[in-house]
Every structure is written in C-alpha cells, then in structure tokens.
Amino acid sequence: MNLLRRYILLLSLTLSALTGNVQARNSDDADSYKFDIGIGLGMSGYLGDINESNMFRHPGFAGQLSFRYMLDDARWAFRGVLTSASLRGNSGDFKNWLPGETPLSFSSTIYDLGGRVEFNFLPYGIGETFKKLRRWTPYVGVGLGVCLASANGTYVTGSVPLAFGFKFKPRKRLNLMLEFCVSKTLGDHLDGNLSDLQGIKSSFLKNTDWHSGLMLSVTYEFGKRCSTCHYVD
Numbered sequence: 001m002n003l004l005r006r007y008i009l010l011l012s013l014t015l016s017a018l019t020g021n022v023q024a025r026n027s028d029d030a031d032s033y034k035f036d037i038g039i040g041l042g043m044s045g046y047l048g049d050i051n052e053s054n055m056f057r058h059p060g061f062a063g064q065l066s067f068r069y070m071l072d073d074a075r076w077a078f079r080g081v082l083t084s085a086s087l088r089g090n091s092g093d094f095k096n097w098l099p100g101e102t103p104l105s106f107s108s109t110i111y112d113l114g115g116r117v118e119f120n121f122l123p124y125g126i127g128e129t130f131k132k133l134r135r136w137t138p139y140v141g142v143g144l145g146v147c148l149a150s151a152n153g154t155y156v157t158g159s160v161p162l163a164f165g166f167k168f169k170p171r172k173r174l175n176l177m178l179e180f181c182v183s184k185t186l187g188d189h190l191d192g193n194l195s196d197l198q199g200i201k202s203s204f205l206k207n208t209d210w211h212s213g214l215m216l217s218v219t220y221e222f223g224k225r226c227s228t229c230h231y232v233d
Contacts, residue, residue, distance in 0.1 A: 049091075
C-alpha cells in the first residue's frame with residue numbers, strides 16, 4: 001500500500017512538473033512586444049525634370065532609421081522613418097534637345113522624416129497560436145513627411161511616401177524587411193533650381209519631383225505587452 005502511494009505521489013509530481021513546463025513554454029510563446037527599432041541600407045532613385053522615365057538610371061546610396069509601434073492585432077502598425085539619400089541626374093540622357101541647349105546635371109543629398117500607417121496582409125509574428133500568426137507577410141504603408149534637399153541651396157517641402165515590402169521573422173523579436181518606397185514631393189526643387197527646362201509649364205501634380213528607395217532593413221522588438229488570458233468555451 002505504501003508502494004502504491006509512492007507511485008501515485010511520483011506520478012502526481014511528474015505530471016505537475018510537465019504541466020508547469022508546458023505553461024512556462026506557452027507563457028514565453030505568448031510574449032509580444034509593442035515597439036521595434038531598426039536600421040536599413042539600400043539604393044536611392046530620382047524622377048524629375050532631368051530624369052522622366054527610369055527612376056534608378058543614376059542610383060545613389062540610401063540609409064534609414066525607423067521606429068514602429070505595433071498594434072495588438074498583428075496587422076496594423078504606425079511607423080516613423082528618417083531617410084537620408086543621395087540623388088543624381090543628367091539631362092544628357094535625353095534623346096530630344098532644343099537648338100543650342102546644353103546638358104544639365106545635379107547632385108543632391110536629401111533627408112526625409114515622415115510617419116506612416118502600415119498594414120500586414122497576414123497576421124505577423126511568432127507564438128500566440130490563437131492568432132494564427134505567420135513568420136512572413138507582404139505589407140503596404142502610406143503616410144506624410146517633410147523632405148529637406150541640399151542642391152544649390154537648401155529647400156524644404158512636404159512628401160507623400162507609398163511603400164510596398166516583405167517582412168520575415170527569423171526568430172522572436174528580430175525582423176528582416178525588403179522594401180521599395182516611392183515618395184512624391186510637393187515641390188520641384190529636389191534637383192536644385194532645375195524646372196520647366198523646355199519652357200512649358202505643367203500642372204502642380206505633374207510638375208513635382210519624386211525620390212525612391214530600395215531598402216533592406218533589420219529591426220529589433222522591445223517593450224513587452226502585458227499578458228492577458230484567453231478562454232475557449
């Protein structure tokens with residue numbers, strides 16, 4: 001009888017230990033974070049008065065810092081982005097010339113600070129199995145920003161970024177992102193004072209410059225959320 005009691009006690013302790021380990025693993029898997037911070041590197045491009053077709057005809061270097069607040073639904077996020085990029089252009093690429101016209105070129109450095117709303121097409125993350133999370137997802141982002149350009153002086157204008165990208169989570173709290181972002185500025189001086197080179201004025205919407213970036217980024221998550229219980233009836 002004493003031996004039976006010992007077996008029952010040993011079995012109870014073993015089950016309790018296993019249950020505790022499972023709960024600990026589930027608790028760790030349920031950890032989620034509110035913020036991430038990241039850095040990105042890539043190439044930049046320009047569309048404007050002396051480059052009207054191929055955005056990456058004269059690619060430059062681009063770097064990026066970002067801070068993101070992630071909502072608890074694993075779909076939506078708010079992101080702040082600071083981008084620095086070099087832009088170049090040369091009107092010698094044009095096939096059509098006016099009589100007596102000489103080629104024009106520019107080199108500029110821009111700084112673009114903006115905020116975006118991002119949407120993941122799939123619920124993104126690791127753990128929290130009740131949310132059916134995926135370790136990868138395509139996403140889009142749109143927002144507003146302020147752009148400072150330094151070509152033949154300093155010029156400040158507004159910008160409207162539109163981003164398309166792909167996220168992958170190789171491990172918890174770490175994210176890899178490949179993103180293409182194109183920003184329409186609300187002015188015509190990213191390339192300096194080059195404007196209406198053919199002497200023909202167009203509408204405000206058409207007569208503005210664009211800058212773009214193809215960026216590879218890595219981000220790290222922090223700021224653990226408070227855990228909540230989820231019951232299934």
